[in-house]
Structure formats: structure tokens, C-alpha cells
């Protein structure tokens with residue numbers, strides 16, 4: 001079964017109101033998860049499986065919204081995506097090159113950042129903070 005058929009079927013089985021409600025719920029779940037991640041792993045562990053699951057939920061629901069909302073055609077969505085991607089590309093060309101990392105601290109499960117040292121080696125900001133707290137001040 002093609003994806004479009006599956007989504008169409010879900011819409012016909014449960015109706016637009018229910019699909020819109022579920023989309024809201026799934027998006028809220030991803031928002032909550034991202035908010036926790038942003039708070040630098042203060043709650044729970046870095047869980048790529050969980051993040052992937054929530055992203056999948058939202059993608060499935062936005063896929064279904066295409067079939068629930070009158071006049072929201074694939075053509076319109078694709079036109080907007082082209083426009084936004086072009087704009088993103090223009091902004092990227094003008095943006096300064098920054099270093100960012102997908103390397104996470106094993107202890108804190110947060111992204112490592114380049115340090116101020118000449119080698120610019122990656123350090124965990126939370127580990128650094130802990131280290132600094134241990135240094136006695138007078």
C-alpha cells in the first residue's frame with residue numbers, strides 16, 4: 001500500500017477532527033521532548049531511539065494532514081517548501097561558518113562545544129562547569 005493511500009484511509013476511517021487532534025498531540029510530544037533536550041539533559045538520558053520515534057510520529061501526522069485539510073494540496077506544500085528552502089540557502093550563503101558538533105558528552109548527554117584553547121578541542125560545557133566549581137576561590 002502506498003503512503004498516500006494509507007493516509008487517505010486513516011482520514012476516512014477517523015475523520016478530519018480526530019486526525020487534527022492527534023497531530024496536535026504528536027507535535028506536543030515532540031515539543032516536550034525537544035524542550036527537555038534543550039535543558040541540557042537535566043532529565044533522563046540522551047535517547048536517540050525516543051527522539052527518532054517522536055520525529056516519525058510528527059512526520060506521519062503531517063503526512064495525514066495533507067488529506068484532512070481542504071485545499072491544502074501537495075502542489076501548494078511543495079511550492080512553499082521550494083520557496084523556504086531557497087530562502088534558507090540564501091541565508092546560509094551569507095552566514096558565517098561556525099563549528100558545531102554532534103558529539104555528546106557521555107556523562108551529561110549534551111553536545112560538546114569547541115573550547116577556547118588554540119587546538120579548539122571539544123569540551124562539555126557541563127563538565128567544564130563542574131570542573132570550575134571544584135576550583136576553590138577566595
Ligand SMILES: [Mg+2]
Nearest residue numbers: 026029054057
Ligand atoms: Mg509521539
Ligand SMILES: [Zn+2]
Nearest residue numbers: 105108124127
Ligand atoms: Zn559532561
